[in-house]
Amino acid sequence: MIDQYIPCPVCKTQIPIDLHLLVQGVQFSCPNCQAAIGLSAESRPIVNEAVDNFEKLKRLSPQKE
Numbered sequence: 001m002i003d004q005y006i007p008c009p010v011c012k013t014q015i016p017i018d019l020h021l022l023v024q025g026v027q028f029s030c031p032n033c034q035a036a037i038g039l040s041a042e043s044r045p046i047v048n049e050a051v052d053n054f055e056k057l058k059r060l061s062p063q064k065e
């Protein structure tokens, strides 16, 4: 499931990423210049926590579906 976009550090193209895969260490490549983006091992816990908080916020917001 694609739910986020990250601007390519090289060409600024919006790269579709799955945040949950990203925090698991999966790399995504830019569709324009093929630059690989991914998290370094040491930043994973920080992002994981951010995603966790984001999920909690989503649960708190009213769902219309």
Ligand SMILES: [Zn+2]
Pocket (backbone or CB within 6 Å): 008, 009, 010, 011, 012, 013, 030, 031, 032, 033, 034, 035
């Ligand atoms: Zn690029």
